[in-house]
Amino acid sequence: MARSTGEDAQALIRSLRSAYAATPKNLKIIDLYVAFAVSTALIQVVYMALVGSFPFNSFLSGVLSCVGTAVLAVCLRIQLNKDNKEFKDLAPERAFADFVLCNLVLHLVIMNFLG
Amino acid sequence: MADRRGMPVYFLAIIATLSICNAVASSSVVHPVSDPHRSAAVELFTPAGRSLSLEETYEALRTFEVLGVGKAKLRSDGCLSVLEVLKSAPSSPKDLYYALKVNGLSKCTSERAVFEIAASRLKAALSDASSLLDYHYTVGGLVLIKDQSPDVDVALSDAKGTFQSIKALSQSDGRWRYGSNNPESSTYAAGVALETLAGIIKLEDSEISPSMISAVGNDIKKLFDSIEKYDDGTFYFDEKVVESLEYRGPLATSSAVVVGLSSFASVASEKIDIPGEVLLGLAKFFLAIGVPGDSKDLFYQINALACLENNRRVSVPLILSLPATVLSLTKKDQLKVRVTTVLGANSPPLKLKLRQVLKSDAADVSVIDSQELTHDSEGGFYYLDVLPDNIDVGKYKFVFQILLEDPEHKKSYATGGRIHVPIYVSGVVNVENAVIAVLDSDLGTVDTQKNLDLVKRNDISLSANHLQKLRLSFQLSTPRGLAYTPHQAFLRLKHETKVEHIFVVGNTGKQFELVLDFLRLVEKFYYLSGRYELEVAVGDSVMENSFLWPIGHIELDIPEAPEKAPRPPPVAADPYSRFEVKAEIQHIFRAPEKRPPKELSLAFLGLSFLPFIGFLGGLLSLGVNLKNFPSAPVPATFALLFQVGIGAVLGLYMLFWLKLDLFTTLKAVGLLGAFLLFVGHRILSHLAATSAKLKSA
Numbered sequence: 001m002a003r004s005t006g007e008d009a010q011a012l013i014r015s016l017r018s019a020y021a022a023t024p025k026n027l028k029i030i031d032l033y034v035a036f037a038v039s040t041a042l043i044q045v046v047y048m049a050l051v052g053s054f055p056f057n058s059f060l061s062g063v064l065s066c067v068g069t070a071v072l073a074v075c076l077r078i079q080l081n082k083d084n085k086e087f088k089d090l091a092p093e094r095a096f097a098d099f100v101l102c103n104l105v106l107h108l109v110i111m112n113f114l115g
Numbered sequence: 116m117a118d119r120r121g122m123p124v125y126f127l128a129i130i131a132t133l134s135i136c137n138a139v140a141s142s143s144v145v146h147p148v149s150d151p152h153r154s155a156a157v158e159l160f161t162p163a164g165r166s167l168s169l170e171e172t173y174e175a176l177r178t179f180e181v182l183g184v185g186k187a188k189l190r191s192d193g194c195l196s197v198l199e200v201l202k203s204a205p206s207s208p209k210d211l212y213y214a215l216k217v218n219g220l221s222k223c224t225s226e227r228a229v230f231e232i233a234a235s236r237l238k239a240a241l242s243d244a245s246s247l248l249d250y251h252y253t254v255g256g257l258v259l260i261k262d263q264s265p266d267v268d269v270a271l272s273d274a275k276g277t278f279q280s281i282k283a284l285s286q287s288d289g290r291w292r293y294g295s296n297n298p299e300s301s302t303y304a305a306g307v308a309l310e311t312l313a314g315i316i317k318l319e320d321s322e323i324s325p326s327m328i329s330a331v332g333n334d335i336k337k338l339f340d341s342i343e344k345y346d347d348g349t350f351y352f353d354e355k356v357v358e359s360l361e362y363r364g365p366l367a368t369s370s371a372v373v374v375g376l377s378s379f380a381s382v383a384s385e386k387i388d389i390p391g392e393v394l395l396g397l398a399k400f401f402l403a404i405g406v407p408g409d410s411k412d413l414f415y416q417i418n419a420l421a422c423l424e425n426n427r428r429v430s431v432p433l434i435l436s437l438p439a440t441v442l443s444l445t446k447k448d449q450l451k452v453r454v455t456t457v458l459g460a461n462s463p464p465l466k467l468k469l470r471q472v473l474k475s476d477a478a479d480v481s482v483i484d485s486q487e488l489t490h491d492s493e494g495g496f497y498y499l500d501v502l503p504d505n506i507d508v509g510k511y512k513f514v515f516q517i518l519l520e521d522p523e524h525k526k527s528y529a530t531g532g533r534i535h536v537p538i539y540v541s542g543v544v545n546v547e548n549a550v551i552a553v554l555d556s557d558l559g560t561v562d563t564q565k566n567l568d569l570v571k572r573n574d575i576s577l578s579a580n581h582l583q584k585l586r587l588s589f590q591l592s593t594p595r596g597l598a599y600t601p602h603q604a605f606l607r608l609k610h611e612t613k614v615e616h617i618f619v620v621g622n623t624g625k626q627f628e629l630v631l632d633f634l635r636l637v638e639k640f641y642y643l644s645g646r647y648e649l650e651v652a653v654g655d656s657v658m659e660n661s662f663l664w665p666i667g668h669i670e671l672d673i674p675e676a677p678e679k680a681p682r683p684p685p686v687a688a689d690p691y692s693r694f695e696v697k698a699e700i701q702h703i704f705r706a707p708e709k710r711p712p713k714e715l716s717l718a719f720l721g722l723s724f725l726p727f728i729g730f731l732g733g734l735l736s737l738g739v740n741l742k743n744f745p746s747a748p749v750p751a752t753f754a755l756l757f758q759v760g761i762g763a764v765l766g767l768y769m770l771f772w773l774k775l776d777l778f779t780t781l782k783a784v785g786l787l788g789a790f791l792l793f794v795g796h797r798i799l800s801h802l803a804a805t806s807a808k809l810k811s812a
Contacts, residue, residue: 025737025738025739028737029734029737029739032730032733032734032737033730035726035729035730035733036726036727036729036730036733037726039725039726039729040723040726040727043719043722043723043725043726044723046719047719050711050715051710051711051715051716052708052709052711054708054709054710091803092803092806093799093800093802093803094799094803096799097795097796097799100761100795104761104764104784104788107765107768108768108771108780108784111768111771111772112771112777114772
């Protein structure tokens, strides 16, 4: 039975990959951006695990900046996805403008908290 | 003044004791004004370098006048300033007042014209006067003019009105305010006011009715109700509120009240009744200062004492003083007492009786009967030929009483009832039959016994073991042959290692004895065997021959110390080592946190750039392009500005982190944000329009 699960897993992955290849390019860019932000956050967490959490505010601001921007990017992706009926009438430029504005506000707060 | 905060508590204590101490009279010795005061006056009133103001010149001249000291240079310097003030045009009433005072003492000028000008100026100032000090200087100046040049017209235009305005400033407790807009009342001001009111009466006594004078008399009574008192019968005045800016201290305040009282009493038609005890208490307050170290204090003291002495309308205090309060039986000292006035002048004829002699520990029974002291008219003092036989070595209180011979004088002089004076009688205490012995413990038989001669060093040697006892005995007797217990009677044993033990020699009557039972003392001696130096010390403040003699040594044989015996305390090589500088204490408020090594941090910094590079690489692999970038110039500029704007905001955030503060940043963000909004709106709407065109097309 192990062999079938292995084969099933591979089949699953292959189908996911092909499905993913069909997504529009701008959504792929946003996914890449999210992956970048999350990996940066992970690296910061590993660093904190190594050297301790002093100064804690800097650690939090760094991690939350990454997480915050990832969240905002996810929201942007939701708004830009044409399959999403809820946001059909929303112009993509408007969504992008919101994204930029929220990011700027987030980073102001983060910079203040960085210390 | 460090005692200011304690004053209210002290004041309460005074009130409590005032009610109790009525008839108990004084018990401290003061000395009347004498040569030390005169030499201090000469020294204090010659300031180095600067010239004296008129007020200071007056104070100096008045003090010299009372003490009978002359100072010509002061007079001539003073006259220069006096003439300047009296002749030149604008002088304040205060300057005129002090100039006239100095003139009265040094007689600089007696030209009528000068006085007339001064009088007219003072009268003009009087009509404008509103505060107590204004009245004081103007009225006082006019009184001085009247004394120095009787022809000049110094009549007051409205004496009654002026009197009433000053009286209106008085308070219900006898104190006075300085002005109608000054709510604080002051005892010093009361003294000044009384002097001013006396001045008005001197100038125009017909206008002032007896009822007004008796009203002021009531104020004086109320003022004297607030007088403060020490236990030994000294009375003084002090302000109720000591924190005010004008607080001058009890000496100045009491002096002002005495001066005011004596001025008023000398012009008042009815007698002001102040108890002699109070006046004597005030005199003692001034005399108990001794010789003040400040010129102003000396002036206050001498001026007040002169008023107390020279005013015949109130009782004149008589001061009892003793040149020596320690009498030696060995030298056969005589008891000598002086009775004088406060300034040192002779008293009227009187008898001085020694009523009682009380021992300090048995304060009820007098050792002697009442006797009279003989008067030595040449020396001016009273003495007792020989001290009565009952008076032995020790501390006593001699109780004197002054009896005036002329019954008329009884009303005009204050003698103070029974006066208690502490006297020390010293003498040689004889030491006899001093014996030191080593006894066997059980039977008490004497093993060795040596006689001691405690008038000099002895050098006996004894030896004992822990089973024996040491006994020291001697007899002390006073010159009169009675028993005496001195303050200290010790035997000291000092070991070779400098460890010492001190024992008190107890007594019954004349016999002093100390028994050291070594069996019980082994632990106290820290089990140290060996040679102990012996010293005997007997001493007292009234013993003329207090002594500390080494008498020899004793070899003590004590068994070894058991395991848990206490160690003797270490004796420091240098007894002053405890005063050395101690180690400095380092204060750590919070230990700094451990920081990671620099290389690790830099490594992770580089590592955190990796995802960004990965992002860029991913973008490239996805095949991103800038094809949608508008080509037309206007939208292109907007697009560029949009990117630049975002970059500027991020750059501003970097600056914010590096050095700016939040407020500047917010202001800049506001500006940039507005710009960015405008630009972004333009470009995004353009893009939206183009994509909509594409869709519809």
